[in-house]
Amino acid sequence: TFIDVGSNFATYAIQEDNLLAQLVQNGRRVVFMGDDTWEGLFPKKFFRSYFFPSFNVKDLHTVDDGILQHLYPTVDSGEWDVLIAHFLGVDHCGHKHGPDHPEMAKKLTQMNEMLRSLVDHLGNDTLLLVAGDHGMTETGDHGGDSEKEVNAALFVYSRTPLFGSGPPEEPETIPQVNLVPTVALLLGVPIPYSNIGEVMAELFSGDGDAVSAALQQLSVYHINAKQVDRFLHSYSLVAQDLPAEQLQRLQELFSGAVEEHTQLLAQVQGATLVPLELESRLGSLISHFQRYLREARAVCTQSWARFHSLRMVGGCVLIAASCLLCYVASELAASSDSFYRSCLLYPLLWGLMGAILLGLAHVFTQEGLDLLLGGRLTVPESPKQQLLGFSSYRREIWYLLCLVAMLLLCVRLSGFFHQCREEIPQCRPSLFLSPLASLRSTRAKNLFYLLCVALLVGLVYAVRSWLRHYGNLNSSDPLVLFVRWGFPLVALCITCYWAVASSADDSLGKLQELVQVAVVAFPWAVYGLTSMGLLLLLCNPMTVFAKDTRESAGSIVTPYLGVPGSEVDFLHVIPQIYKRMQESQKSRLERGSSRATVAAYGLGSVYSAALVIALTLLGFLLMLLHSERLSFAFLLLFLEAFVLLHIHSCARGLAGDAEPFSVPWYAVISWLLAASQFFYSTGHQPIFPAIHWNAAFVGFHLDHSTNLLPAVLVGANTFASHILFAVGCPLLLLWPFVCEMPNSQRKKPKKESREELQEVQEHMMEMRLRESPEKFSTALLQLGLKYLFVLGTQLLACVCAAMILRRHLMVWKVFAPKFLFESLGFVVSSICLLLGISLVMRVDCAVSAWFSQLRLR
């Protein structure tokens, strides 16, 4: 079930069959001392354990000294069957100083001393295995595939003689996997299920003559081969990645050997063989088994441990090509005025998106490789870069400076919400991440709760007043009604849910059942209301209130000039009015003496009003999925987006109307940087243990029947900022138009004649966009492409990092998860971008319909 997925990702415990599990299962006492990583890998497996902190590479002695302190007493006490001592000093010394450093000599001497005295403590029936898990390069690092890194020494010692003859002059090389079956069989426990190693026959020779030794080895090989065959058989039933004909060959080899084995055993029992012949046949049979085991291992290594470098490069090239195409297309769209060319580009764009995803899926499923990019460290820094872009616009505009300061403040404050990676031991996760229910003190809980509620109310109020300021709250359409009454209702539901969820479990007593219902009901109410709101938004995205006025030809005062009150009132209290001069002129032509004037409230910001409503609804939804106190982070998110938009439009205003329909690169890049910044600032990290699994249970009391819904919820939680910023992307294009209005109006003195005013205001705010529909759609397309390009570049960097560092020690901890998160974020962002753009297009359609309707009147 879903919660299992969570717990699996959250710990690194080894779940599959392993040697330690077998030993414990068979009642062996396993004692461990050393590196505390083992605690996570094998929780509660050890009979006795002495763990020492291992993460600090600079610390050469803590682990080793700790082991040395406990090693000899434990060995002498005899209360163990298997004793594992994991010394870490040599490895750390290699990382810190390299192999040829005096420190290393000291460390190695220490180890030598340790072995020398340990040997004296051993009993006659004890086997001492000393093995390194890897070698090191000249610089003391490892993780690559060079000879020096993958080769390490193995030292086997026992007080009773192991080898019948003298040890071989040239020691042979033994794969590391061979240790497992050898130790397992020596201790008399079953070989772990998925082992593909081969026993070390020399250790099984015993002290009898050659024939009995060979017989013993044969039985060991037989057990080993049977286990490998069972594993390969059941594996090939589940997965298809082992080539069938090779499996077939292995199967034949195995059955041949087994057959021969049974025959031979029967003959041995019948004693029909002369010892010499027996010996030779035993030898050939053993080599038969050996061949089987080695080939099996070779087949497995070939299909498992490889990187498809060609496919990786292919994926990278594909992504790079699509990025390039995005870029070229966006430049092209800028230069072309013809709408049909951009029509052509649309399918191209989405086809290319598909190609990117395909390439991704390819790269990812084949090797699941990944990335770093310095993750959390570069992100806090990057928003600063964007500021450089503004420095050239910095005239004496204090306003702009204030905005920049606000932005900086937002960036700085958002740092308080960071989650921690385990690689940074001194990092403490932000206390805002834990749900309110976990808070002990009631006062703090109440305080935070009240703050959160105040924040929600503030958000609702801010959105409503913004809409009112631009006159989008006047009509009686269902959507507007929803904004008026539905928003507070949603906020109310969320606060109720928070209240119920954060209250202490036991305090409510009899109300328990009621609470359980409420915990499910409130989120559902929010889901329902928000989806209703979004549906309404789709059906009727117009937030325009039209007032139809007919006047006689002689009338001098137009409706909006007739509005009483000062200019200040006009600006701030009374909604913005947009007048359609064309309409009136047209009707004048048609109707002669009588003319109709239509005053439309809020037409100037139809597009952005729809987007803002959608964003707020989404914001509510996502806030519900996060823990209560992260709503501060969401407030910061909205604030920062707002400030960014303002800075953008300010800079626009200063730069002059060079290219009103195109969004400059710095705006797109800063928008995207903000998106990834808030990925971290809403308490996420690109690692699996940091995923907020709780989100899957918001509004669901028990387990889920399918995995789809919780996956969507957790995904929405994880990529909240990607979703919000991608949907809000078209605002970058619209905002300057919305903002320019107050300026242009302020400049117009009241006394100007009516005709002039109408002339000037004819195409103000976003209606200017309607002036040239094809330019508008190219601009939208161009914006989308630019956004995609920047996203794609980010992704490409991740992929390249992952590919180059595929042999890195931390690849599965850092690079692979980052790549995964990044590509998922890319997919989510692209989809949301598409949704945002299509919402704008939908509004555009509605506006055209409205105009044509008006014209008919």
Add this chain to the structure above:
Amino acid sequence: NLLCASCAALTAVLPGFFLKGFSVLGSHLTWLCVCSVCVGSLNVILHLVLKPNQSPKRSSFSHKISRFLKCCIYFFMSCILFHAIIVLYGAPLIESVTETFLFAVLLSTFTTLQCLCMLGPNIQAWIRVFSKNGAMSIWESSLQITSICSILGAWFGAFPIPLDWDRPWQVWPISCSLGATFGYVAGLIIAPLWIHWNRKQVTYKSR
């Protein structure tokens, strides 16, 4: 070019300061103090000696005093402002306040003090110099270049801090202040070159 000479002198003198503060890494705070004091005093002396912009009207003594006080207040304010900006850019708020503040002092010596010397406490002139194409004379353009270079240097100096190399110079604010110093020196070197390069343009503009 007179400026070239003074710049060369400045850059030649600066390494001396490095030696003065026993070791840059070990006793960083003292180094910060010494460096900012030296650069500051050198700036003031240079200003007094050279008097690059002779004001046409002779000002009275009391006027000079008020001017001087104003300069001091401006300098202090700029230190506070830099401090706030540095904190906004991610410096720790509560811990190591002295380090942050001294770094702010260093930065303002590199930037504000120069401006004060050249332009006096005249905000309008500052804005003019630092806006696009605002520098009218070689002095002003060199001012522009060195200030921007030192701030950029400080910013680039912050890059290695998050890396996990565990070198002694990665500790806050050593790399930043070193970056600022290098930026300042680079600015001093770049300024005469740049002016030499664009001599025509500058002389045209100053007319």
